[in-house]
Amino acid sequence: MNISAMSNNEPLLEIDRLKVEFDTRRGLVQGLRGVTLSIGRGETLGVVGESGSGKSVTAQAVMGLIDMPGRIASGDIRWKGRSLLGADGERYARDIRGKEVAMVFQDPMTSLNPVLRVGTQIGEVLERHLGMTRKQARTRSEELLAAVGISAPGRRLDQHPHEFSGGMRQRVMIAMAIACEPQLLIADEPTTALDVTIQAQILELLAELQQSLGLSIVLITHDLGVVAGLCHRVAVMYAGQIIETGQAEDVFERPAHPYTQGLLRSTPRLDEVSDRLISIDGTPPNLVTPPDGCSFQQRCPLSGEACKKAPQLAHIRPDAEAACWQPSTPAWATPLMTPSISH
Numbered sequence: 001m002n003i004s005a006m007s008n009n010e011p012l013l014e015i016d017r018l019k020v021e022f023d024t025r026r027g028l029v030q031g032l033r034g035v036t037l038s039i040g041r042g043e044t045l046g047v048v049g050e051s052g053s054g055k056s057v058t059a060q061a062v063m064g065l066i067d068m069p070g071r072i073a074s075g076d077i078r079w080k081g082r083s084l085l086g087a088d089g090e091r092y093a094r095d096i097r098g099k100e101v102a103m104v105f106q107d108p109m110t111s112l113n114p115v116l117r118v119g120t121q122i123g124e125v126l127e128r129h130l131g132m133t134r135k136q137a138r139t140r141s142e143e144l145l146a147a148v149g150i151s152a153p154g155r156r157l158d159q160h161p162h163e164f165s166g167g168m169r170q171r172v173m174i175a176m177a178i179a180c181e182p183q184l185l186i187a188d189e190p191t192t193a194l195d196v197t198i199q200a201q202i203l204e205l206l207a208e209l210q211q212s213l214g215l216s217i218v219l220i221t222h223d224l225g226v227v228a229g230l231c232h233r234v235a236v237m238y239a240g241q242i243i244e245t246g247q248a249e250d251v252f253e254r255p256a257h258p259y260t261q262g263l264l265r266s267t268p269r270l271d272e273v274s275d276r277l278i279s280i281d282g283t284p285p286n287l288v289t290p291p292d293g294c295s296f297q298q299r300c301p302l303s304g305e306a307c308k309k310a311p312q313l314a315h316i317r318p319d320a321e322a323a324c325w326q327p328s329t330p331a332w333a334t335p336l337m338t339p340s341i342s343h
């Protein structure tokens with residue numbers, strides 16, 4: 001399917017009941033246990049959850065970065081309606097990864113080559129993917145550094161990564177990621193390694209780029225504050241599954257899943273003075289032997305008999321879904337719909 005044949009609100013990326021496993025000495029780790037997600041054009045989706053919930057594996061699967069001992073066990077990943085899996089899909093995926101879909105990682109130092117000048121590294125992307133000459137690539141690299149807010153870009157191109165601060169290195173990574181004018185940028189904890197002021201600047205840059213380039217962004221983070229500032233929609237992950245999803249503002253105002261409520265209680269709010277943050281008791285389940293029923297039941301204050309059966313994501317409001325037998329919201333919030341299975 002080509003772009004012109006697509007309607008504007010058709011999703012760019014669809015992840016469909018994706019299961020990813022890792023064959024380890026501890027046993028078969030079920031990293032993703034049936035993840036379904038879609039991202040529309042110009043949309044920013046926040047993917048949140050505790051460590052080990054499956055956020056990075058979801059991104060890696062889209063980028064084709066699941067290596068041994070991991071494998072995609074079942075499900076599908078589609079870009080503009082076409083699968084990226086299987087022999088045909090792999091060929092298609094090679095054409096779009098790094099070009100139409102690009103990724104930024106948490107630690108730029110692991111992605112940048114320390115011995116090559118920054119200009120050489122950005123230029124290499126432009127020469128390889130866009131067939132530019134060295135001279136064209138140099139001019140474009142300078143424009144890209146300027147676009148991500150790096151001053152004196154011509155001089156900076158001749159420097160090595162260690163001559164840049166952490167925030168500036170992340171800007172370089174963003175410049176490389178947008179070099180081929182992608183439609184989707186996946187950012188995996190892009191600000192976690194940075195201090196708070198620099199974090200805010202990088203998030204502001206992402207928001208600006210989204211506006212100016214019409215980018216869709218998947219922002220992976222464990223920080224709900226980051227999502228609130230930047231994202232239209234949010235997907236909350238727990239133990240390899242999405243347990244709540246909806247418009248970001250809506251989910252933050254009316255979290256329905258007890259896990260989302262716990263995450264929100266453990267996030268500091270600017271408009272509230274609190275002595276102490278409440279953390280969620282307990283630890284996530286072992287993904288070698290996940291529980292039969294709801295994966296949150298051992299930690300859930302509302303857990304009951306029904307939770308011995310696994311809940312599916314179900315509509316709780318027209319625009320929001322939760323995987324919980326007893327979704328609840330604060331008394332002042334819009335009443336919930338009777339759960340109806342949607343997948």
Ligand SMILES: Nc1ncnc2c1ncn2[C@@H]1O[C@H](COP(=O)(O)OP(=O)(O)OP(=O)(O)O)[C@@H](O)[C@H]1O
Nearest residue numbers: 022024029031050051052053054055056057058287
């Ligand atoms: N290479 C691997 N080998 C074995 N297990 C893996 C591998 N990569 C991921 N996993 C497992 O898959 C699950 C999901 O991991 P993932 O890295 O996606 O979590 P995450 O939510 O991104 O956490 P973090 O915030 O710590 O990055 C975890 O149980 C993890 O141990």
